[in-house]
Amino acid sequence: MSRVVCDMAMSVDGFVAGPNQSLRNPIGENAENRLHGWMFEDSEAHAEAIAAIVDAGAFIMGRNMFSPGRGEWDLDWKGWWGDEPPYHGPVFVLTHHAREPIPMEGGTTFHFVTDGIDAALALAREAAGERDVSIAGGASTVNQYLAAGHIDELRLHVTPVILGRGERLFDGVGDIDLEPAGPVTGDSRVTHTRYRVVR
Amino acid sequence: MSRVVCDMAMSVDGFVAGPNQSLRNPIGENAENRLHGWMFEDSEAHAEAIAAIVDAGAFIMGRNMFSPGRGEWDLDWKGWWGDEPPYHGPVFVLTHHAREPIPMEGGTTFHFVTDGIDAALALAREAAGERDVSIAGGASTVNQYLAAGHIDELRLHVTPVILGRGERLFDGVGDIDLEPAGPVTGDSRVTHTRYRVVR
Numbered sequence: 001m002s003r004v005v006c007d008m009a010m011s012v013d014g015f016v017a018g019p020n021q022s023l024r025n026p027i028g029e030n031a032e033n034r035l036h037g038w039m040f041e042d043s044e045a046h047a048e049a050i051a052a053i054v055d056a057g058a059f060i061m062g063r064n065m066f067s068p069g070r071g072e073w074d075l076d077w078k079g080w081w082g083d084e085p086p087y088h089g090p091v092f093v094l095t096h097h098a099r100e101p102i103p104m105e106g107g108t109t110f111h112f113v114t115d116g117i118d119a120a121l122a123l124a125r126e127a128a129g130e131r132d133v134s135i136a137g138g139a140s141t142v143n144q145y146l147a148a149g150h151i152d153e154l155r156l157h158v159t160p161v162i163l164g165r166g167e168r169l170f171d172g173v174g175d176i177d178l179e180p181a182g183p184v185t186g187d188s189r190v191t192h193t194r195y196r197v198v199r
Numbered sequence: 200m201s202r203v204v205c206d207m208a209m210s211v212d213g214f215v216a217g218p219n220q221s222l223r224n225p226i227g228e229n230a231e232n233r234l235h236g237w238m239f240e241d242s243e244a245h246a247e248a249i250a251a252i253v254d255a256g257a258f259i260m261g262r263n264m265f266s267p268g269r270g271e272w273d274l275d276w277k278g279w280w281g282d283e284p285p286y287h288g289p290v291f292v293l294t295h296h297a298r299e300p301i302p303m304e305g306g307t308t309f310h311f312v313t314d315g316i317d318a319a320l321a322l323a324r325e326a327a328g329e330r331d332v333s334i335a336g337g338a339s340t341v342n343q344y345l346a347a348g349h350i351d352e353l354r355l356h357v358t359p360v361i362l363g364r365g366e367r368l369f370d371g372v373g374d375i376d377l378e379p380a381g382p383v384t385g386d387s388r389v390t391h392t393r394y395r396v397v398r
Contacts, residue, residue, distance in 0.1 A: 012355065012377060012394070013369035014213045030374065146361075156211065160377035160394055162345075162369055170212035170361055175229065178211060178359035180387045188379045193390065195211070195359055 002128045003152040004121070006135040006142055007053040009035045009190070010156050010169055016139045017167040023068040026080055034161045038189040049157060049185070049192045054086045057131025058124035060117075062141035063095040066110065073099050079110060087136075090127045092120045094141060117144050139167035146173040151197055153181055158191045201327045202351040203320070205334040205341055206252040208234045208389070209355050209368055215338045216366040222267040225279055233360045237388035248356060248384070248391045253285050256330025257323040259316075261340035262294040265309065272298050278309060286335075289326045291319045293340060316343050338366040345372040350396055352380055357390045 008016050016035065018028025027035060038046055063070075067077050079085060084106040092111050099112040113120040124133040135145050145151050178195035186192045207215050215234070217227025226234060237245055262269075266276050278284060283305040291310050298311040312319040323332040334344050344350050377394035385391045 013372075034376075158392075160379055162372060162375040162377065164369070164372060164374045170363070173212075173361060173363060175363045176361040177233075178361065180359055180390075184383050184385065184390050186383065191383050191390075191392065193357075 002057060002125055002131055002133050004133045004135060004145070004150050005056065005153045005155065006145070006151050007049075007155045007157065008137065008139075008142060008169055009039075010158050011035065011161045011163040011166075012158060013162045013164065014169050015163040015166040016137065016142075016169045018163055019166045021064070021068070021167075026068065028166050031163060031166060034163070035159055038157070038159065042187070042189050045187060046190065046192075049155075049190075052155065053134075054088070055132070056089070056134035057128030058089055059087050059091040059134045059136045060120050060124050060141065060145075061091060061093055061136040062138050063093060063097075065136065065138045065141065066093045066095075071097070073097055075099070078102055078104065081108075084108070090124070091136070092124050092127075094120055117141075117148065117150075121145070121150060139169050139171070142169060143171055143173050146170070146176065146197075149197075149199065154178065154195045154197065156193045156195070157186075158193065159189065201256060201324055201330055201332050203332045203334060203344070203349050204255065204352045204354065205344070205350050206248075206354045206356065207336065207338075207341060207368055208238070209357050210234065210360045210362040210365075211357060212361045212363065213368050214362040214365040215336065215341075215368045217362055218365045220263070220267070220366070225267065227365050230362060230365060233362070234358055237356070237358065241386070241388050244386060245389065245391075248354075248389075251354065252333075253287070254331070255288070255333035256327030257288055258286050258290040258333045258335045259319050259323050259340065259344075260290060260292055260335040261337050262292060262296075264335065264337045264340070265292045265294075270296070272296055274298070277301055277303065280307075283307070289323070290335070291323050291326075293319055316340075316347065316349075320344070320349060338368050338370070341368060342370055342372050345369070345375065345396075348396075348398065353377065353394045353396065355392045355394070356385075357392065358388065 018031030177198040217230030376397035
């Protein structure tokens with residue numbers, strides 16, 4: 001069966017987005033470059049970690065990661081990632097509002113799942129076959145899957161900043177033992193760590 | 200002038216102690232071995248990091264790190280560390296309750312400071328001379344010094360566990376930029392990271 005993995009760029013104090021996320025600040029105020037700058041400005045140095053983030057057979061994300069809107073859908077909105085999103089596979093979006101699938105260029109299709117995290121995971125596992133399922137974010141979605149014991153491998157990309165507020169990873173997930181799943185790598189911009197969840 | 204450094208063993212989710220610290224569980228419930236096990240069970244592998252923790256000319260700690268008691272002193276209590284504590288120098292304990300200094304074997308003397316963190320830091324700097332001042336803990340004390348902008352170098356020893364609750368490092372310290380102060384080292388038990396606070 002496929003593994004369930006999760007990559008998150010995180011501040012030293014455990015935030016994966018700043019406060020007040022919006023259309024203008026999708027990662028929240030004063031956070032985007034400090035959490036994700038290494039992906040864009042040093043992408044060659046971190047090519048392996050970046051490739052691993054989208055190397056899954058299917059993806060799951062929360063509504064708030066897919067869209068700045070809330071409530072009923074603005075059907076013109078097709079995600080943050082332009083015509084050809086980097087997923088190149090099925091992406092299951094958790095939402096309370098049904099919507100038809102959106103096929104994009106390059107093999108990404110956004111599917112909208114209204115019956116919860118277990119249903120989304122079952123669909124993603126089926127779509128992924130032998131490949132990994134990736135929980136793409138945001139914090140609330142990852143925390144729900146962690147608390148439910150569904151995540152096998154957690155890859156934290158820790159950047160040298162204390163954000164102080166925002167969306168906190170690990171809120172409410174309880175007490176979980178981890179073990180390293182590989183060596184720590186990185187440079188002055190980011191530290192890549194990989195942990196297996198111990199059951 | 201001496202630098203102000205701080206070493207903390209921390210869970211992946213930012214806790215430096217578990218909940219309900221007590222005489223029986225000084226680091227809180229279900230936390231001691233998971234945060235500090237590498238110091239005792241793998242001390243040779245981590246000798247350099249361990250030596251750095253007590254390589255300062257003076258130390259500052261909170262009352263709650265020195266003693267499980269609260270309020271007026273139990274004068275029989277001389278800390279958790281036996282007759283010869285590992286500090287081998289002056290340790291300034293922040294407290295609301297005055298007490299005479301306690302000289303211990305091996306050069307450690309516990310001094311009790313009742314007029315706040317700035318007064319304690321001034322005393323520690325004077326005592327340390329050219330050597331570093333170490334903020335030894337716990338979370339509340341470190342957070343106060345971080346929030347006040349007094350810490351120059353933060354060394355986080357991150358262990359592979361999500362504690363879920365307890366004493367949280369970085370609570371209320373605000374938004375702080377860091378930069379790596381050395382390579383990341385460690386093994387499967389702990390990851391040693393060093394950051395300079397950017398001002």
